Structures are given as structure tokens and as C-alpha cells.
Amino acid sequence: MTSNNVSNAPGLDAYWMPFTANRQFKADPRMIVAADGMYYTAADGGRVLDGTAGLWCVNAGHGRRRIAEAVERQLATLDYAPSFQMGHPAAFDFAERLAAIAPGGPDAPLDRIFFTGSGSESVDTALKIALAYQRAIGQGTRTRLIGRERGYHGVGFGGISVGGILNNRRVFPTLPGVDHLRHTHDPVRNAFAKGQPEHGAELADDLERLVALHGADTIAACIVEPVAGSTGVLIPPKGYLERLRGICDRHGILLIFDEVITGFGRLGTPFATERFGVRPDLVATAKGLTNGVIPMGAVFASRAVHDALMHGPEPAIELFHGYTYSGHPVAAAAGIATLSIYEDEGLLTRAASLEEDWAASIHDLRGTRHVIDLRNLGLIAGIELEPRPGAPGSRAYDVFVDCFRRGLLIRVTGDIIALSPPLIIERGQITDAISLLAEAIERAA
Numbered sequence: 001m002t003s004n005n006v007s008n009a010p011g012l013d014a015y016w017m018p019f020t021a022n023r024q025f026k027a028d029p030r031m032i033v034a035a036d037g038m039y040y041t042a043a044d045g046g047r048v049l050d051g052t053a054g055l056w057c058v059n060a061g062h063g064r065r066r067i068a069e070a071v072e073r074q075l076a077t078l079d080y081a082p083s084f085q086m087g088h089p090a091a092f093d094f095a096e097r098l099a100a101i102a103p104g105g106p107d108a109p110l111d112r113i114f115f116t117g118s119g120s121e122s123v124d125t126a127l128k129i130a131l132a133y134q135r136a137i138g139q140g141t142r143t144r145l146i147g148r149e150r151g152y153h154g155v156g157f158g159g160i161s162v163g164g165i166l167n168n169r170r171v172f173p174t175l176p177g178v179d180h181l182r183h184t185h186d187p188v189r190n191a192f193a194k195g196q197p198e199h200g201a202e203l204a205d206d207l208e209r210l211v212a213l214h215g216a217d218t219i220a221a222c223i224v225e226p227v228a229g230s231t232g233v234l235i236p237p238k239g240y241l242e243r244l245r246g247i248c249d250r251h252g253i254l255l256i257f258d259e260v261i262t263g264f265g266r267l268g269t270p271f272a273t274e275r276f277g278v279r280p281d282l283v284a285t286a287k288g289l290t291n292g293v294i295p296m297g298a299v300f301a302s303r304a305v306h307d308a309l310m311h312g313p314e315p316a317i318e319l320f321h322g323y324t325y326s327g328h329p330v331a332a333a334a335g336i337a338t339l340s341i342y343e344d345e346g347l348l349t350r351a352a353s354l355e356e357d358w359a360a361s362i363h364d365l366r367g368t369r370h371v372i373d374l375r376n377l378g379l380i381a382g383i384e385l386e387p388r389p390g391a392p393g394s395r396a397y398d399v400f401v402d403c404f405r406r407g408l409l410i411r412v413t414g415d416i417i418a419l420s421p422p423l424i425i426e427r428g429q430i431t432d433a434i435s436l437l438a439e440a441i442e443r444a445a
Contacts, residue, residue, distance in 0.1 A: 009043075030404050035062035038422055038429055040409060048404060051433050052411045053422045056229060056261045057292035060341045061424040067293050067337040074333035083115075083326045091115060091327030094335045101339070101348070102300050103259065103273035103283045110273075110283055112306035114299040115327040119260035119286035120154025122297035123223070126282045127158045128321050129301060129309075130221035130254045136308045139252065143177055144214055146207065146222040146253075150183040152230035153223060153258050153284075162223050165231055179214065181206040181224075185234045187384075191373045192366055193235065194359050200237030204244040207253070216251035221282075226272035229261035232416030233375050233382025241278040254281040254305070260297070264288030265342065265423050267378030268352030275378070281305055291338040296331035347423045351379040357427050361434045362419075368438055369445040370395065379425070383417040385441065395444050402440040408433055 012026045032048070034041035038061055040048040053059055060067075074090065081088040099111035114129070116122045127145055134142035147153065147162030154160075160168050161175035164183065182203055190197035207222060226241060228234035248255040257280040262272035265288065269275040273283065282305060286297035309318045325331070342348050351358075355378055362381040365371050373384040385395050396412040403410050411418045421433070 030401070037061050037063060038425060042404075047407060049408045049421075049429060049433055049436075051403075051409050051419050051421050051437075053288075053420050054292050055287070055411070056266075056420050057287035059264050059266070059288040059423045060291045060338060060345070060347055061422040064291060064293075064337075064341060066341060067291060067334050070333045070337035071294065071330055074330045078329045081329055083324075083328075084322060088327075088329050090329045090332035090336070094327075094332040094339075097336055097339050098298060098300070101270050103257070103263075103271040104279045105274065108273070108279055108302065110280075110300040110302050112301040112303060114301065115332075116286070116297035116299065117295050117323050117325045117328070117331075118154070118297050119258075119284065120156045120159050120297075121323060122260065122284035122286050122299050123153040123162075123258060124156040124158040125297075125299045125321065126256050126258075126284045127162065127221065127223065129282060129299065129305065129319065130256060132319055132321075133254065133305045133308050134220045136311070139217070139220075141217050142220040142252075144219045145175070145178050146181065146210060146219060147178060148181040148183060148224050148228075150185065150228060150231040150234065151180075151223075151225060151258075152228065153225075154260070177218075179210050181210070181222075183228070183231075183234060184237055184240060185232075186237075187373050190237070192363065193375060194363060195377055196235055196238045198238060201239035201243050203237070204240050204247060207244060207247045211247075211251050211253075216253065219251065219253050221254040221256050222248055223256040223258060223284075225258045225260075226262050226276060226278075227267070227377060227380060229380065229418065229420070230413060232384065232413050233380055233418050235375050235377050236276070241276050245278050245280075256280055256282045256284065258284045260284055260286045261380075261420070262378075265348040265351055266380060266420065268349060268355055270348040289338070290331055290334040291341075293338070294328070294331040294334040295325075296328065296335060345424075350423050354379060354425070354427070354430070358430060361430050364434060365438055365441070368441050371441065379421060379423060381419040383419070383437070383441075385415040385417070385444075387415045398444040399437070399440045402443055403436060406436055406440065408436040408440075410437065 031043035032040045095113040102111040149164035151164045153163045161178045184200045189199040263285040267275040283300040290296045359376045362376045370386040372386050375382040396415040400412045
């Protein structure tokens, strides 16, 4: 692996790395220098099977010439255009393409698109739209937002407030008027579940408890990840999301799905909305939107939410919100090319054909030393390891480093390993990945 003394290696001091133990990394860096298809190339020339689609985002695999060529053409034609009181064709074209595959299909319809620059921005945008909607319909007392324990909704102040991962919130102030549902992880009743676990739908009733505590007339929206990804792959219990939708309907609360991870084919359907048959009012997306090539996010809003804000004097700005890079022309070009690949190669549903083999391979790890739970849905898996006494997280970190050095990229959070490979993965590569992972877990035992 690369070190500070390697010729032509970059200096490591200036870059303050995100979500990284900087001193630990810089003492023994893991550098990636190229990527193609299912593989990264490490600095020592070794191939590394991408078991995480980068950071849950490279759904179509790496090195797609079609996307690169679209980006090159757009850069040569229009590199940037302001998005405030101005427009350009690529953003409108991309929005129309997204509307055609919007979560929930044509019956939803969640086909009004607000562009952002990331998943964090998409979450904060969805929360602001929810608050603006409630005010627009005469429900201005509804300012409270409900998140969930162990939820991850990005790193904006809105996202960390409704999120429920302690370390993301520990040193930062959060928004007032936020409360949280309990998480759905129940290893006692649901350990080693294949697909959706049987137990836990009643946990959705926490929202009724919060209604009783705060009053429905104070609650604007409830936001959840259909599958909680970054916290360690928590699959919703059967009936949980349906129950949550029903409670929101009874009390006039908007339901927001954070599909930054689950969107664009991860669960074998275009969105988790279709996989679970539950229709939210707003959907936050990013990551797979452009195959990770250019940063971009998008919020899908229902027509009911959108249209409620389209009142008042015609020259008036309906929503005082936006970003310098909303609908960026180069990102839109990348997104259009990405959607074309998804559609032409059937990638938005390909995970469904691999799910049975994927589940079988994941659950073959049962019985491996220190594996205490396995969870899977679509092309996502969580492998939970028994923590070392007095050193939580160290076992999974050692597995992570060992895997990388032997040719597999995984993701870890605490002592949970998360897998989410590109949707182009072949069955033989699934076998290779799980074999490498099993050996690494054994070595770390």
C-alpha cells in the first residue's frame, strides 16, 4: 500500500478527510487510483472488488464511457448556468426523465422534482418543503419534525436533528422541536432474518405516542429511511412502513422517505416505494442519481405538496430555497446518461434476479466465528460481529483493512459490515466477495 515515502505519492497533510480517523489513515493510507466495472485499482496495482458501490452510489459500475462522454459534451456546450430565475434545457430534460420513473409509478404521482447537490441537501430540502406545505395549507402550527433513532439523514443541521446516530449529533447543536421514533432493530426476535423480519410492526405506533405527547397540530412531517443503511442495514419489519403511513394519514402528517441509498435499483425495484408498496409524500434521493460521477441530489414531491405552494401572486417566489448548483448542467447530463444506462440494461430491477443467490451467500456466513446477525434485502446486506471486549468497532475495522489488502472493499460502521455492490455484479463475483469476507472475519477472530 502507499506510504508517505513512496515516490510520486501525494502529500497527506493538507487534506482533512471526512468521516475518517485522519491520523490513523495517514499513518498507513489506503489509496485508490483507478476504477473500471466492478473493480478499483489500488496504488500498488492490485484489483479491489467493489463491494459497496463506492459509497452506495456507483450502481451501474465504474468507468462508464457513456456518462463520461455526456459530461464532456455538456462541459464543451454549457459548463454552468445560474438556476435562480434562469433555466437551461438539461435540467428540464432530466426532470422529465425522472418524473417518468418517479417513486410509486404514475398513480403516486411523485413527479415534481427539486434538484440539490447531495443527499444531505435533499433531506434538508424535503424538511423545508414539508414545513412550507403545512404553512401554505393553513397549518402553520405544524413545525415539529419526527425522525428515528439510528437514522442517518446526512450532515446538514436538519439532517442531524432528525437523524439518530449519536456521534453525528454529539458535538453539534440540533434544531428545536424534533423528536424520534425508536429504531426497529430487534436482534432477540429477528436475528438472521432473510428479507423483512417478522416482528416489530408495532414500533410504528411510537408516532401515535408522539402525537399524544405533542399534539398532531404541531407535527409537520415524519422522515425515515425505508431501509436504514449507514447505521448498519436495518430492514423494516413486515407491516411497519404501512402502519406508519396510516398513522401519518390519520393525523395530517407528511411522510418523507429518505431513499438516498435505496433509490435507483438497490432493492430490485426502481425505489423502495415500489418494493414496500407504501407511498410517501416526499422522497429524498442522491447517490445513484448520477452513478456517483457528479454530485447531485433530487427531491421528488407529490403534486399535492407541490401544487399547494403554487398560489399567490404569479411573480412571487413560491419557495425561498435553493442552491447555487441546483440542476447543474453537467450533473444533469451525467444523470440523463445514467438513467439511459439503467433503462437499457435493466439495472433498476436487476437486483431482484440476484436477490435469492445474494441472500444464500450472505447467510452462508452463519456459523462463522463472531458473526451474531445477518440481514439482507435486495442487494444490501448487514453482517454484525460480536464486539471485542473493551474495543467496540475494532474487529470490523480489522476485517475492513484485511479485505482491502486482499482485494475486496467493504464498509463498516461500529462492528457491522455493510455490503451494497454495483448492480452489475455477477454471481461469481458474489461468491468471490463472500469467500474473501469469510476468511477475513476468521482471521480477525
